[in-house]
Amino acid sequence: MVDKSIIGTEMGGSSMLVERGKIREFAKAILDDNPVYETEDPPPPPTFTMAMAHWPAPQGGQGASLSKLGLDLLRVLHAGQEYEYLGEIKVGDKLSTRSQISDLSEKEGKRGGTMTFITSETTFTNQRGEDVLIARTILVQTSKAAS
Amino acid sequence: MDRVNVHFEDLQEGDEITDWPTVDNISRTHFVRYAGASGDFNPMHHDDSIATKVGYPSVFGHGMFTAGVLSHYVTDWVGTGNLRKYAVRFKGQLYPGRNLSIKAKVTRKYKEGDENRIDADLEVVDDQGSVLVTGSATAALPSRG
Numbered sequence: 001m002v003d004k005s006i007i008g009t010e011m012g013g014s015s016m017l018v019e020r021g022k023i024r025e026f027a028k029a030i031l032d033d034n035p036v037y038e039t040e041d042p043p044p045p046p047t048f049t050m051a052m053a054h055w056p057a058p059q060g061g062q063g064a065s066l067s068k069l070g071l072d073l074l075r076v077l078h079a080g081q082e083y084e085y086l087g088e089i090k091v092g093d094k095l096s097t098r099s100q101i102s103d104l105s106e107k108e109g110k111r112g113g114t115m116t117f118i119t120s121e122t123t124f125t126n127q128r129g130e131d132v133l134i135a136r137t138i139l140v141q142t143s144k145a146a147s
Numbered sequence: 148m149d150r151v152n153v154h155f156e157d158l159q160e161g162d163e164i165t166d167w168p169t170v171d172n173i174s175r176t177h178f179v180r181y182a183g184a185s186g187d188f189n190p191m192h193h194d195d196s197i198a199t200k201v202g203y204p205s206v207f208g209h210g211m212f213t214a215g216v217l218s219h220y221v222t223d224w225v226g227t228g229n230l231r232k233y234a235v236r237f238k239g240q241l242y243p244g245r246n247l248s249i250k251a252k253v254t255r256k257y258k259e260g261d262e263n264r265i266d267a268d269l270e271v272v273d274d275q276g277s278v279l280v281t282g283s284a285t286a287a288l289p290s291r292g
Contacts, residue, residue, distance in 0.1 A: 022184075029184035030215030031170060031177070036227060043227045046218040050211050054186040078210050082234035138236075 004104055006069050011099035011120060016052045018044060018093045026051055044089050047081070049124065049135055052097075069101070071118065071141055079117060080138035087132035094127045102136065113143030153224055155256070155263035155288040162253040167220055169274075170247040173208065178243075181212040208241035213280045217271050220249045225286035231264065232285035239277045246274040251284075262287035 020040070026048050027037040036042055089095070103119035117140050124133040178192045187209055190197040198206045214235040222230060241247070248271070255266040269282035 026184045026215075027219075029177075029181045030212070030219050032215075032219035032222075034219070034223065034227065045215065045227075046222060046230055046233045047211060047215045050185045050187070050215075052186075054188075078237060080234065080236040081211065081214060082232070084232050085230055088228065 003070060006101050006118075007104055009069060009101045011101065011122075013096060013098045014052060015094060015096040016049070018089060018091055018095065020091045022051055023048060023091065041091050046083060046085075048089075049095075049122075049133065050081075053137070069118075071139075075143075076118075076139050076141045078137070079140040082136040082138070084134040085132075086134065087126070087130050089124075089126070089132050093132075095124045095132070097122050097124050099123075109142065115143065116141045153288065154291045155265070156291050158253050158256060158265055158288070160253055160256050164224070164251045167249050167251075170216060170249075173241060173243055173245050173247065175206060175243050178206060178208050178212060181209055181215070185209065185211060187211070203240070205242055210235070210237035210280065213237075213241050213247070213271055214282070216247065217249055217269055217280060217282060221251070221267075221269065221284050221286075224251070225265075225284070225288060229286045229288060230284060231262075231287055233282070234284075235269075235280050235282035237280060239273075239279045241273065241279050247279070248272050248274070254283075259287075263290055264288070 020042060023042045023044050024037050027034070027042070027045050030045060030047070032045060099120055099122040101118065102121035103117070105117045107115050107117065109115045117138060119136055119138050122135045123131055124135070126132050175193065182188050182192055189209070191203070192206055192209050195206050217235065218233060221233065250270045250272070252268045253265050254268050257264055264285060264287050267284050269284060270278060271280040272278050
């Protein structure tokens, strides 16, 4: 059981320079052969910001990590991902992020035990202060370690 | 450059797209390339000895690899700048050797401000019939008018 009071907890923020080469590499990795990715100014693919999702949180940041919130990372799986595209993201933009835990719910699993769904929401803001993207990551923690 | 091949007038609620080409012969190389591009080096996606130790038959793909492949079918369909929302849920593992089929169904057609929008349900199924990813997309489509 994870405490509902973690809803609203701020997580660490980060920043990312939108690079043309990284966009091209990411497009290739999702098997996208659209010639737009060979141009000078390719748009980021819809899930491109996953490229920064695994960067370590900044040292000494104010934010809480998942393990500090009482989640057992060995029992946590990625259950879903959602995006809202609020504005254009272009090569050369510098995006900064702020994240928080936005939802927590529990459901009885099919094979017994309780599954806890945790949603973290990250807002991406560009160098002009415009919010351009909201990404939500839905994680599920099973009640027992997978056997 | 943009490969929009659909306009608002072309689609009706209930339309299904089932004739997109399949993605054949998924391999470990696909997973490794996605690991590199995304920075997700969870060993379950590239190290068979670890994946089999915890009970999986082999390594399996990142959910976000399949979600990424699905997203490019969507952007090929609606245009790269036209996506407004995209959401996926992970339902099953993608194993090497499988082929992927991708389907879409238009669930709603409407005006939002000055935009002509559609909502669609999405699904990725492998050649064993297992649903791997379900999803939805909202797009603002160009008009022929």
